[in-house]
Amino acid sequence: MAHDSVQLPCDGDGACMRCKVTPLAEETLTCSTCATPWHVACLASPPETLASTLQWQCPDCSGDPLPSAAGALDGTSSELFAAIRAIESDESLTEKEKARKRQELVSGRVEEDGDKEKKGKEKESSFLDVLDGSLNCSFCMQLPDRPVTTPCGHNFCLKCFQKWIGQGKRTCAKCRSTIPPKMASQPRINSTLVSVIRMAKLSKSNVAAGPMKVYHFVQNQDRPDKAFTTERAQKPGKANAASGKIFVTVPPDHFGPITAENDPARNQGVLVGECWEDRLECRQWGAHLPHVAGIAGQSNYGAQSVALSGGYEDDEDHGEWFLYTGSGGRDLSGNKRTNKEQSFDQKFEKMNEALRVSCKMGYPVRVVRSHKEKRSSYAPEKGVRYDGIYRIEKCWRKVGIQGFKVCRYLFVRCDNEPAPWTSDDHGDLPRPLPAIPELKKATDVFERKESPSWDFDEEDNRWRWKKPPPPSKRPVNAADLEDRKRARKAIRQAHTTTVRERLLKEFSCLICRQVMNLPVTTPCAHNFCKSCFEAAFSGKTAIRERSKGGRTLRSQKNVLHCPSCPTDISDFLQNLQVNRELMGVIESLKQKSEENQDAVEELSEEQVDESEENADIGSGDSETAQKTKNPDPKDDLQNPPPDSDQKRTSKRMKVDTTQVVADGE
DNA sequence: ATGTATATTCAT
DNA sequence: ATGAATATACAT
Numbered sequence: 001m002a003h004d005s006v007q008l009p010c011d012g013d014g015a016c017m018r019c020k021v022t023p024l025a026e027e028t029l030t031c032s033t034c035a036t037p038w039h040v041a042c043l044a045s046p047p048e049t050l051a052s053t054l055q056w057q058c059p060d061c062s063g064d065p066l067p068s069a070a071g072a073l074d075g076t077s078s079e080l081f082a083a084i085r086a087i088e089s090d091e092s093l094t095e096k097e098k099a100r101k102r103q104e105l106v107s108g109r110v111e112e113d114g115d116k117e118k119k120g121k122e123k124e125s126s127f128l129d130v131l132d133g134s135l136n137c138s139f140c141m142q143l144p145d146r147p148v149t150t151p152c153g154h155n156f157c158l159k160c161f162q163k164w165i166g167q168g169k170r171t172c173a174k175c176r177s178t179i180p181p182k183m184a185s186q187p188r189i190n191s192t193l194v195s196v197i198r199m200a201k202l203s204k205s206n207v208a209a210g211p212m213k214v215y216h217f218v219q220n221q222d223r224p225d226k227a228f229t230t231e232r233a234q235k236p237g238k239a240n241a242a243s244g245k246i247f248v249t250v251p252p253d254h255f256g257p258i259t260a261e262n263d264p265a266r267n268q269g270v271l272v273g274e275c276w277e278d279r280l281e282c283r284q285w286g287a288h289l290p291h292v293a294g295i296a297g298q299s300n301y302g303a304q305s306v307a308l309s310g311g312y313e314d315d316e317d318h319g320e321w322f323l324y325t326g327s328g329g330r331d332l333s334g335n336k337r338t339n340k341e342q343s344f345d346q347k348f349e350k351m352n353e354a355l356r357v358s359c360k361m362g363y364p365v366r367v368v369r370s371h372k373e374k375r376s377s378y379a380p381e382k383g384v385r386y387d388g389i390y391r392i393e394k395c396w397r398k399v400g401i402q403g404f405k406v407c408r409y410l411f412v413r414c415d416n417e418p419a420p421w422t423s424d425d426h427g428d429l430p431r432p433l434p435a436i437p438e439l440k441k442a443t444d445v446f447e448r449k450e451s452p453s454w455d456f457d458e459e460d461n462r463w464r465w466k467k468p469p470p471p472s473k474r475p476v477n478a479a480d481l482e483d484r485k486r487a488r489k490a491i492r493q494a495h496t497t498t499v500r501e502r503l504l505k506e507f508s509c510l511i512c513r514q515v516m517n518l519p520v521t522t523p524c525a526h527n528f529c530k531s532c533f534e535a536a537f538s539g540k541t542a543i544r545e546r547s548k549g550g551r552t553l554r555s556q557k558n559v560l561h562c563p564s565c566p567t568d569i570s571d572f573l574q575n576l577q578v579n580r581e582l583m584g585v586i587e588s589l590k591q592k593s594e595e596n597q598d599a600v601e602e603l604s605e606e607q608v609d610e611s612e613e614n615a616d617i618g619s620g621d622s623e624t625a626q627k628t629k630n631p632d633p634k635d636d637l638q639n640p641p642p643d644s645d646q647k648r649t650s651k652r653m654k655v656d657t658t659q660v661v662a663d664g665e
Numbered sequence: 666a667t668g669t670a671t672a673t674t675c676a677t
Numbered sequence: 678a679t680g681a682a683t684a685t686a687c688a689t
Contacts (some may be wrong), residue, residue: 238674243684252685279673283684291684294672298686311672327671350687351671372672 007044007059010037018042031058135193138174139164146319146421147193148377152177158377161187187377189421197423218271228284238280248286251472252296255304256364256454256465257389257415258286272388272417275380279307279370282384288368295327297354301473305366306355306411307384310373313340314400314408317369317376319421321390321434325400326352326407345405346397348444352407359392359409362452363469366390367411378421388415389463391454393433396442405443410436414454416462428463430456507586510564511536516586521579524567530578536563537573 008017009031015022016039023039029046030037038058040046137144139160146158154174156164164173165184172179228245248270249262258270276282283289288305289296297303308317312325329346330339348356358365367387373379378387390411400406413419416427439445453467509516511532518530528536537560560570 280683289685290671290673292671292673293685296685307672309672315672325672330670354686370672 007042009058009060010039016042029056029058031056031060036060135196143197143423144193145423146377147190147197148187149190149193150177150179150183155190155193158187158189186374188379188381189377191381191420194421194423198418198425218273238278243280243291244284246286247284250286251474252289253298253301253304253470253472253474254286255302255469257366262286270386272386272415273420275383275385277383279384282307282368282386285386287366287386288384293327293351295351295355297351297358298473299350299353299357301354301470302357302361302363303351303354303365304358304363305368307368307370308373308376308379309370310375310379311340312400312406313375313402314406315373315375317373317378318434319378319419320413320428320431322376322411323436323438324355324409324411326355326409328352329400329404329406342400342402342404342406346407347405348395348397348407348446355392355407355409356395356446359395359446360448360450361470362391362448362450362454364389364414364454364463365392365411367413378419380420385420387419388413388417388427389454390414391452394436394439394445394447396439396445398438398442408438408442410434414456414463507582507589515590516582519579519582519586520576521582522562522564522567522569523572524562524565524569526562526564527579527582528563530576533563534576 010023010028011017013022014028014037019039019042021039023041027040028037029040029043036058044059135143135147135155137147137156137160138154140157142157144155144157144160147155148158148161149155150172152172152175154172156173165179165187170179170184171177228247247263247265248258249264250258254262260267260269263269270285270287274285274287276285276287279288279291283291288307290307294307294309294311295303296305306324308315308322308324314323314325316323326346326348328350329342329344331341331343346352355365357363367390368384369376369379369387370384371380371382390413392409393412394410396408397405398408410433412431412433413428414430418424418427451466453465453469454463455466456463457466507515507519507527509519509529509532510526511528514529516527516529519527520530520533521527540560559568560573561567562569
């Protein structure tokens with residue numbers, strides 16, 4: 001640990017046992033598990049977001065002393081922070097009252113703004129009561145939908161705010177402060193507030209549905225350590241950077257979400273809401289590979305991802321859907337990398353054609369938004385953010401703002417996780433296409449005729465591959481391949497280790513402590529290797545005496561004790577039988593463990609590729625993966641079932657030994 | 666193979 | 678503002 005490792009909670013008097021100061025209430029954090037108060041300033045890794053604050057566990061309970069990263073909260077957030085903690089630590093409420101308040105939360109309203117259909121009259125939740133309505137949008141008096149926050153610290157729904165601005169108003173509807181032109185023209189969604197509202201709903205569903213629902217939505221505290229860059233890249237900063245290692249194991253032409261199976265580094269996949277510093281770092285996690293270009297794709301195959309970076313002024317972002325402009329049409333001769341001036345028409349070729357193919361096939365297209373997109377309220381404040389899967393529903397050409405033709409694409413979100421800007425507790429549902437006025441003047445309109453590859457499954461209630469994704473045409477580079485092999489090997493070895501451990505634990509000889517060879521089970525139900533057992537009685541066996549025959553036999557017989565207990569097992573010794581049932585179990589377990597080992601060693605590169613492609617089919621939906629996966633026996637080795645088999649066998653073993661014991665007696 | 670385009674990034 | 682390094686796709 002790089003930081004000071006001493007971490008102590010507050011004592012009975014509320015004083016921090018580390019700095020001896022009694023912190024203010026706002027500086028105290030209570031562990032969600034053990035309810036111990038801690039001084040925030042003395043924590044090695046204080047929670048960085050409000051969401052993580054609510055569920056914060058103290059170092060003792062989490063056992064997870066992550067290095068600290070500065071996570072300064074702005075003024076608005078601090079208010080919220082205090083308000084939320086007020087709910088948490090409201091001592092005027094008994095547990096019963098808290099439960100009742102929670103119940104009210106459960107029955108609280110579902111937030112919908114005026115533009116959508118109201119879902120009946122819903123009463124204010126206790127969450128709002130506690131916050132004193134301070135978060136509410138002053139226009140619709142509801143928790144803000146797509147919240148935006150003015151510099152004067154007042155919150156509104158994006159749509160309410162835009163309506164207000166649209167009426168020519170330039171003062172805050174709540175305090176009459178002047179709204180800066182930038183805020184008026186480019187309101188940005190307050191992601192902290194999104195988290196707060198989402199969290200309120202979480203705590204709601206938490207009470208209603210028992211276990212906390214896990215949302216696959218990340219804030220930056222969940223990000224891994226700084227992405228790797230090559231030595232070369234580190235010298236002059238990120239200019240002239242080599243791209244650095246790609247952490248995920250998807251081929252470059254992989255369509256759809258990047259799932260945990262393809263994330264050996266974190267076993268998590270690329271989650272909606274994940275942010276990166278820049279395009280290079282984004283590339284390292286596979287969300288959008290091109291370092292410069294906005295479209296990733298191949299003209300004869302399809303487009304896998306796009307970046308909304310504000311490079312084309314015709315772009316129009318509505319969050320769940322947007323109008324995207326194709327690339328090209330600009331003279332970039334020389335070493336220019338930016339030239340906003342369009343000097344010729346765009347055509348459906350190269351990347352623009354790749355997008356059209358994805359439209360035609362209904363492929364899932366990953367979307368990242370860059371902070372450079374200044375005109376969109378949905379762009380992140382900084383860096384590049386993964387916003388999930390979209391489909392291209394239509395494309396066409398029109399005359400762009402600069403007078404030359406541009407390719408146009410209607411992107412509509414279709415992800416199973418909620419977008420980073422909504423506080424919804426569910427992903428996208430199929431929605432009607434928006435009306436596009438510019439389509440009236442469009443040429444070369446193209447609409448998908450066939451059924452889309454990625455579509456909503458009404459039974460599963462989620463988006464998934466309805467047709468197999470196109471097979472990867474791109475070889476995976478050797479380094480990646482090695483990574484993948486290593487990752488798989490590690491997983492399998494973890495499994496074989498547990499098999500071994502179980503073998504040792506349940507089937508070890510009480511004498512040599514090894515897995516039994518030719519197991520014998522005594523009437524007193526102790527198990528040994530036959531050889532160990534016999535060796536324990538070498539020179540003492542009664543067998544020889546017996547072979548002499550005669551009446552004195554019984555009286556001559558020695559009393560021989562079981563090596564593990566005082567039971568006389570001399571009779572058993574005289575007719576020593578290997579427990580063949582038990583031996584069978586042990587043999588099969590040993591074999592299984594060895595097969596797994598062999599599988600690790602024998603797996604050729606082709607086989608890795610093959611299984612990787614199979615895994616691709618279900619990416620974004622593990623259940624689908626199961627359904628569509630080839631019934632290749634190797635798959636079983638690669639994804640061994642959980643240890644249900646083992647439990648069964650070990651149970652059977654117990655029955656068997658009882659049988660043996662009964663027989664013996 | 667070689668050259669060029671591309672919605673980047675950083676230094677000069 | 679402008680140039681250089683960089684990776685991918687695609688044309689030559």
